[in-house]
Amino acid sequence: MRSSMADFFREHPHMRYIYFGGKGGVGKTVVAAAVALWMAKQGKRTLLASTNPVHSLSNLFQMDVFGKAVQMPGTESLYVQEIDTRETIEKSKEDIREKISWFLKFADIPTKAEEFIESATMNPAFEESAMFENMINIIFEDKYEFYVFDTAPTANARRLLGMSKVYTLWVDKMMQSREEAKSMRLSLSFRKKKVEEEEDPLLDYLTTFRDRIDQMRAILTDDQKSAFFFVTLLESLPIAVIRRFIGWFEDFGIPIGGVIINQAIDKSQVSEDTAEFIRNRLKMQDRYREEMDQYFKEIRGEIPLFEKEVRGLDMVGKVTDALFAAA
Numbered sequence: 001m002r003s004s005m006a007d008f009f010r011e012h013p014h015m016r017y018i019y020f021g022g023k024g025g026v027g028k029t030v031v032a033a034a035v036a037l038w039m040a041k042q043g044k045r046t047l048l049a050s051t052n053p054v055h056s057l058s059n060l061f062q063m064d065v066f067g068k069a070v071q072m073p074g075t076e077s078l079y080v081q082e083i084d085t086r087e088t089i090e091k092s093k094e095d096i097r098e099k100i101s102w103f104l105k106f107a108d109i110p111t112k113a114e115e116f117i118e119s120a121t122m123n124p125a126f127e128e129s130a131m132f133e134n135m136i137n138i139i140f141e142d143k144y145e146f147y148v149f150d151t152a153p154t155a156n157a158r159r160l161l162g163m164s165k166v167y168t169l170w171v172d173k174m175m176q177s178r179e180e181a182k183s184m185r186l187s188l189s190f191r192k193k194k195v196e197e198e199e200d201p202l203l204d205y206l207t208t209f210r211d212r213i214d215q216m217r218a219i220l221t222d223d224q225k226s227a228f229f230f231v232t233l234l235e236s237l238p239i240a241v242i243r244r245f246i247g248w249f250e251d252f253g254i255p256i257g258g259v260i261i262n263q264a265i266d267k268s269q270v271s272e273d274t275a276e277f278i279r280n281r282l283k284m285q286d287r288y289r290e291e292m293d294q295y296f297k298e299i300r301g302e303i304p305l306f307e308k309e310v311r312g313l314d315m316v317g318k319v320t321d322a323l324f325a326a327a
């Protein structure tokens, strides 16, 4: 089925958070920027944020937006930011160090905190969870009317979302054990009263954390407020990637906004005289387009392959025009 991006936003007037997924290099950053620009042109104070640890947005707009939201010159309400994950990672490490040290002391365990911190923070999921944490912070700050997240490549995004469920389970379990440990300690203690009144920063932290994750999950799974879009080329591998991705997302109950085709060769520019390899690629794209019409319920638009890479606000504007053209 074909209905445009504009239709989608007309049908979802309360939409506030959108995210982009797809194979590496297919144009997620470019498409995210194009949608953010459109939204800003509708008068909404819009944040385009990248959770990717590469400087893709600075490169796209040829200005430094690393670690801070910058208002895009030439627009009234588009803000662009590359999230600085290093800062969050350091802060999370510090947080964890503090909590673990406190806990080891609390539980009278004569082990150095460093060993635990090492194993908690060397984990590859740690960086992702820091990115997720960052995204949550930005959403909860509530400074914008509309948020466009140019997410990290496919598998990461899914893990982030899968993790939100796991977090809650894990934290609930932790809290249960903590309560048990606390009451045991209480019954063994000679200083009953004092222990009872002792603060429990770890438990507080876990509760706050779980509540945040729960709230975040509620936002991510609310199909009136959040939508995930998938960008693909008319090629086998990027299509396979998003088919798998959409399958996972359906399992998690995450709302899918639709699929966007990027880098489609403009037919009107191809004739019998055009180089054979371009004519062949056009045929190939036609085949994959037909295939896609069978697999995907919502194809929201098609962006042509431009004569050069997309850089600067004017080029992004061209992508916006292509994407929001009537279907």
Ligand SMILES: Nc1ncnc2c1ncn2[C@@H]1O[C@H](COP(=O)(O)OP(=O)(O)OP(=O)(O)O)[C@@H](O)[C@H]1O
Pocket (backbone or CB within 6 Å): 022, 023, 024, 025, 026, 027, 028, 029, 030, 031, 052, 056, 153, 262, 263, 264, 303, 304, 305, 306, 307, 308, 309, 310, 311
């Ligand atoms: N329609 C298009 N026409 C021409 N060039 C394009 C088009 N779309 C994207 N590009 C170019 O393709 C490259 C990849 O695009 P982009 O950075 O948006 O991909 P991505 O999916 O965000 O990549 P990554 O997975 O690394 O984040 C960029 O150089 C971009 O300028």
Ligand SMILES: [Mg+2]
Pocket (backbone or CB within 6 Å): 028, 029, 030, 052, 056, 150
């Ligand atoms: Mg990108």
